[in-house]
Amino acid sequence: MIDVVSILSANILYVVLITLGGMLISLSVHFVPVGGAPAAMAQATGIGTGTVQLAAGAGLTGLVTAGAVMAVSDSLPLILAAGAVGAMIMMSVTMLVGAWVYTYGVGVPPASAKIKYDPITKDRQDLYVSQGTEGHGLPTVSYVSGVIGGLLGGIGGALVYYSLMSTSTGLTMTNLIGLASIFAVGIFFVNAVIPSYNIGGTIEGFHDPKFKKWPKAVFSSFIATFLSALVGVLAIGGL
């Protein structure tokens, strides 16, 4: 029988950090401009895939780089920054190549249907939306928003992984890495799914009206991640 109280009291800091990481992931998903299935037909602004899929793809790339850096360094800020860089690179590359396809393959200019002027470049948007669509491609504001999403998601995922790896345990290093990385992936998915109820398929970025709903998702993530963190820390700490 494992001693629940002493494991938790020894690792309470990591439970808090994991919960914080989960909330960051949840917030980050709101920044990622996804258009779902309609965007794959150039029918909505954003990237033509699902919320969870893209956020997970970026965040897990960040987890790979954070894991690589954590194997050689024990500086928490550096590990978090490495996670953020990995996720930002994946997100930037995907959005850039997406822009190639929209521009050169489909022949549509990037345009948003939710706003009249791009808040960053001040470009007119509504004139460039083709008939019968809700915008298409990635205007600069959506692109920058996606990069911010990658940044926060990468930091969140790396924070969760770092905390799980730092939990006091009797596991060997190989088993600890395996278990911690799988828990980190699981916690990432939990927090990537929760915001998708807010987003409902499509969001253009931080300028989208749906973005204002983020506190609800972050609060839900707080509860879900806290429970996941308890299970994760107890499972790793009890072995």
Next chain:
Amino acid sequence: MEPLIGMGVLALMGAAATVAGASEDLESDVGSQSNPNSQVQLAPQMMYPHRIYNKAISGEPPSNALMCAIGGTTASVLMTAYSMSPLFAIAMGALFAAIVHGSYSISAFLGRPASQKRFKQPVYLDVLRSHTPVIMGYSYITTFCILVVSYLMIAVLGHPFPLPLLAFIWGITVGAIGSSTGDVHYGAEREFQNVEFGAGLNAANSGNIVRTAESGLRNGIDNSWFCAKFGGPVTGIAFGMTVFLSGWVTTVFNPAASLTMGWLSVVAGVILVLIMIIWNRKIEVAARAAFGPYKEDEVAA
């Protein structure tokens, strides 16, 4: 490790990832997986029965992650428990993954058109026979290349994650990239070549996909022929760039050397991201200048 060897391995990983990205996208075009499949699924309900392979086992990322995790687990078991050579183990892992993916494809194909009997959509068995081996072939290439990338990361670059997990993560990433980039070429262009070039799909045209090919009736293989000219290769570039650039920053500025080098790797990554933001802006400006607006400004007019 010598920095030069690290760069060489990274180049090999980038090349393997490029092939994986391209084959992942073409696999989803032959089988019509992912988001554009919503139109293939909708077409019979709008009275447009077709001969396009219709499988959407799941979203692309989970389905590729499953393939790669199966391949990675098989390869890992063969290497550790049976001391097989890595190349043989990876080839066998990819073979198992392709077989599992093929069986999922068959059940998805038989299930989806069969559920549309009331819309007079036939279940074409010749399409099943001709397309399933192609799908399995592409899934074999994808899994093989991703396992090569994952194995090199662990064996040479010393990544701490176990092989199946790393393969799983790269599977999720390749699926996310494939459905974000290459599939747009299939969904927005190839499926709707009957409408004027240079516009998004008008909601009024939903389901009215092109059903005639360059010769005869169109099927999934015709679609992959078209997408192999642009959508597939750019997906490969995207995944190759992701794998290469995310590894490049830590290979050139190795965080194991010192903390300063670690922070320099972060700075290098941020500079790369800034370059891509500017690149995207350049494309945006050029596209708007080249294509022009769709409507006149009401105030000016």
